[in-house]
Amino acid sequence: MSQNKKLFIQTIGCQMNDTDSQHIQAELEKHKGYTTTSNMEEADLIIINTCSVREKPVSKLFSEIGQFNKKKKKGAKIGVCGCTASHLGEDIIKRAPYVDFVLGARNISKIKDVVDVKGSVEISIDNDESMYEFSTAKTNQYRASVNISVGCDKKCTYCIVPSTRGEEISIPPEMIVEQVRKSVALGAVEVTLLGQNVNSYGRNFSDGRGKYSFTNLLQDVSKIEGLERIRFTSPHPLHMDDDFIEEFARNPKISKCIHMPLQSGSTKILRAMKRGYTKEWFLNRASKLRALVPNLRITTDIIVAFPGETQENFEDSLDVVNQVEFDQIFNFKYSPRPGTEALNMAHLEIDDEIGSARLIELIELHKRHLEKKMDTYIGQTMNVLIESLKPNGEVCGFTDNLLQVFTKGSDDLLGKFIDIKITDASRTSLKGEVVL
Numbered sequence: 451m452s453q454n455k456k457l458f459i460q461t462i463g464c465q466m467n468d469t470d471s472q473h474i475q476a477e478l479e480k481h482k483g484y485t486t487t488s489n490m491e492e493a494d495l496i497i498i499n500t501c502s503v504r505e506k507p508v509s510k511l512f513s514e515i516g517q518f519n520k521k522k523k524k525g526a527k528i529g530v531c532g533c534t535a536s537h538l539g540e541d542i543i544k545r546a547p548y549v550d551f552v553l554g555a556r557n558i559s560k561i562k563d564v565v566d567v568k569g570s571v572e573i574s575i576d577n578d579e580s581m582y583e584f585s586t587a588k589t590n591q592y593r594a595s596v597n598i599s600v601g602c603d604k605k606c607t608y609c610i611v612p613s614t615r616g617e618e619i620s621i622p623p624e625m626i627v628e629q630v631r632k633s634v635a636l637g638a639v640e641v642t643l644l645g646q647n648v649n650s651y652g653r654n655f656s657d658g659r660g661k662y663s664f665t666n667l668l669q670d671v672s673k674i675e676g677l678e679r680i681r682f683t684s685p686h687p688l689h690m691d692d693d694f695i696e697e698f699a700r701n702p703k704i705s706k707c708i709h710m711p712l713q714s715g716s717t718k719i720l721r722a723m724k725r726g727y728t729k730e731w732f733l734n735r736a737s738k739l740r741a742l743v744p745n746l747r748i749t750t751d752i753i754v755a756f757p758g759e760t761q762e763n764f765e766d767s768l769d770v771v772n773q774v775e776f777d778q779i780f781n782f783k784y785s786p787r788p789g790t791e792a793l794n795m796a797h798l799e800i801d802d803e804i805g806s807a808r809l810i811e812l813i814e815l816h817k818r819h820l821e822k823k824m825d826t827y828i829g830q831t832m833n834v835l836i837e838s839l840k841p842n843g844e845v846c847g848f849t850d851n852l853l854q855v856f857t858k859g860s861d862d863l864l865g866k867f868i869d870i871k872i873t874d875a876s877r878t879s880l881k882g883e884v885v886l
């Protein structure tokens with residue numbers, strides 16, 4: 451095995467892509483002798499791990515790999531991995547013949563097989579058991595991310611993910627617990643459980659075993675000694691049953707920040723999106739959570755200008771935003787994606803200018819909420835896990851409910867839970883002083 455080969459990897463997309471990139475890196479280190487570089491021009495292998503969820507990053511892909519090809523070291527290879535690899539497959543090599551291999555989001559475990567085979571394309575979305583047998587991925591020293599399922603069985607009509615990541619399969623709980631244990635042994639105190647739809651966990655195991663829910667998994671993972679915080683993403687509002695909400699509220703290890711992807715506040719649009727819940731169900735779940743969990747932060751994803759969205763339907767989204775007062779919103783303008791059901795509604799597509807105006811209105815409303823809300827933290831004392839040291843002599847970390855906090859300090863605070871009295875707030879983070 452030749453040593454000292456260098457890998458440069460660029461990752462776009464969701465947290466699953468981040469863990470996939472960590473796994474690619476770990477596999478290539480272990481089996482092929484690569485080390486990672488942040489300088490593309492010195493790399494022997496350049497990988498771009500792609501996202502297809504909206505059109506923009508896909509259209510940028512070819513100009514980006516074109517740039518890589520121009521600037522790369524002589525003889526360096528280029529690989530395209532991830533969701534765009536899954537959905538464009540060999541067309542990527544047809545359009546950009548200098549690409550050496552294409553590896554789909556469901557096929558990451560095959561990285562060591564394709565890396566040296568010019569022209570290889572692996573994009574099958576059939577189940578692949580070896581997906582779960584990864585080298586231990588390196589993570590931030592204090593945080594680990596562990597996949598609990600692959601794929602997605604929902605059929606949200608706007609979404610390309612089920613066709614890039616395939617059928618939803620739950621990874622056996624013992625493997626997950628073992629993976630979390632390993633990370634804790636390496637120093638992690640926090641884990642994020644990842645899946646496209648985490649709270650439908652347990653419906654479909656690779657080994658066909660019987661009943662075991664996401665709530666059961668949370669209970670088992672929280673028994674791991676040395677693990678202090680559990681986060682997870684993304685849960686689906688439809689599957690937020692009472693059992694789940696009560697466990698969330700009761701279990702002190704579960705971080706009190708929850709992602710509740712609304713997508714739309716209009717029951718009519720939710721139906722057209724095939725989300726499976728109504729505006730009222732969403733509001734009911736959010737208010738049950740708020741009632742049971744003091745200091746809860748709720749984040750969300752909202753799509754504006756889905757085909758057929760009237761002004762009144764959009765106002766339903768604003769209404770939910772006003773009622774729930776989300777702590778963070780990821781806003782998107784609807785982007786038509788190949789192979790999705792919403793393409794059949796092309797005749798109902800909303801004028802781009804209207805879509806942009808709605809996006810701005812939503813962002814402005816949320817900004818007003820945040821300005822009010824973030825100021826209320828001033829004067830409070832918060833417990834923060836310090837994770838990083840900044841060049842300006844500040845340290846930074848997160849509260850249990852995922853607020854980012856900065857304070858003056860040095861590296862002896864790293865990895866510790868510290869009480870900080872908040873003195874200043876911006877829309878996205880807090881500043882404070884260590885309480886001695």
Ligand code: SAH
Binds near residue numbers: 503647
């Ligand atoms: N499985 C996750 C989401 C994955 S995609 C979940 O259900 O929460 C992340 C976000 O991208 C989605 O929540 C949605 O808001 C957005 N998104 C997905 N497809 C989109 C499209 N075609 N146009 C615009 N936004 C989209």
Ligand code: SF4
Binds near residue numbers: 603604606612646647
């Ligand atoms: Fe896409 Fe819906 Fe699955 Fe999320 S739940 S990945 S939005 S199909």
Ligand code: F3S
Binds near residue numbers: 465466500
């Ligand atoms: Fe993007 Fe694939 Fe994740 S499309 S959002 S990288 S599942």
